Amino acid sequence: MGHHHHHHSHDHSDLKGRNLLISIFLNIGITVAQVIGGLLSGSLALLSDALHNFSDVLSLIISFVAQRLGKKQACRKKTFGYKRAEILAAFVNAATLVVVAIILMKEAVERLLDPQQIESNLVIWLALIAIMFNGFSVLLLKKDSDHNMNMKSAYLHLLTDMMASVAVLVGGILMKYFEIYWVDAVLTMIIGIYLIYMGYDLLKESTKVLMLFTPKSVVIQDIVESICTIDPVKNVHHVHIWQLNEEEVHMEAHIDFKEDIRLSEFDEILEKIEEHVYHKHGINHVNIQPEFDKCDSKSIIVQD
Numbered sequence: 001m002g003h004h005h006h007h008h009s010h011d012h013s014d015l016k017g018r019n020l021l022i023s024i025f026l027n028i029g030i031t032v033a034q035v036i037g038g039l040l041s042g043s044l045a046l047l048s049d050a051l052h053n054f055s056d057v058l059s060l061i062i063s064f065v066a067q068r069l070g071k072k073q074a075c076r077k078k079t080f081g082y083k084r085a086e087i088l089a090a091f092v093n094a095a096t097l098v099v100v101a102i103i104l105m106k107e108a109v110e111r112l113l114d115p116q117q118i119e120s121n122l123v124i125w126l127a128l129i130a131i132m133f134n135g136f137s138v139l140l141l142k143k144d145s146d147h148n149m150n151m152k153s154a155y156l157h158l159l160t161d162m163m164a165s166v167a168v169l170v171g172g173i174l175m176k177y178f179e180i181y182w183v184d185a186v187l188t189m190i191i192g193i194y195l196i197y198m199g200y201d202l203l204k205e206s207t208k209v210l211m212l213f214t215p216k217s218v219v220i221q222d223i224v225e226s227i228c229t230i231d232p233v234k235n236v237h238h239v240h241i242w243q244l245n246e247e248e249v250h251m252e253a254h255i256d257f258k259e260d261i262r263l264s265e266f267d268e269i270l271e272k273i274e275e276h277v278y279h280k281h282g283i284n285h286v287n288i289q290p291e292f293d294k295c296d297s298k299s300i301i302v303q304d
Helices: 015-040 044-071 085-113 120-145 150-177 184-210 220-227 261-283
Strands: 001-004 234-245 249-257 283-291
Touching: 001 184, 001 220, 015 044, 015 120, 015 150, 044 085, 044 120, 044 184, 085 150, 085 184, 120 150, 150 184, 150 249, 184 234, 220 261, 249 261, 261 283
Parallel strands: 249 283
Antiparallel strands: 001 283, 234 249
8 A cells, every 4th residue: 555645834823823813802892892882873784793793703713723723733543633623614614604694684684674763873983993903804814815714714704794894884874864774774684695605605615625525626537547647557446535624635546557566666656646646636645555456346436
């Protein structure tokens, strides 16, 4: 059995942890201010934004804990360590985005049927504060969100909350100058729809990773055909390819050889396969079972 992996880690975990902590404290402050302001003003949009901010706090804490767990070393009881902690956090955070959206939309429908007068000045000022604080948090997490699913989930929570605060601000201005109080509920509905839109894609992607689906960038048939061009490979079958986390894509397969080669020859061929699948297909962890004239299924995908 041949086994090898490439590690090309660009770890900025300390910086990510610091940025997450700053964002957590900022959002705790925003949440408290919006709950008080929402109760005093009677604004559902402000209270719904506070609820979303509270979900942000929870999601950021989950992301922070997952990011810390991901740094722990593997052991005999946990041979992969906690490398999937951040993927799990992304899944939970994406799911909460959708749940929060449904709650907001339900409340909005109830308020739309019974519009109430709202103290718009307080709504406007708190929305402005939330936009500034969330905007700063979004900038802190933007860079890491491009290549880390966990950080992306935290970033999306903050981005959507900043957008929600913008909507609340617009609503506050309309209520102040035009006394259009039903806009509070309408904007809450729009916020809810936007949350579902943003959360669904991340929920789908994190689910694929947790279910060990083949990464969408990988075409198994192309990999099999390219490996078969390496002499003396006869057949590649029983293939499994999955994404462990953001940095690691694993592949295991059985390889049939045309002749009964020596172990030292297999090592040389394995090295060629490892380099090939890494540079051409981004697979950095390879586990190969060599075979010669063995009676088993030669299908690329075999039902275990």
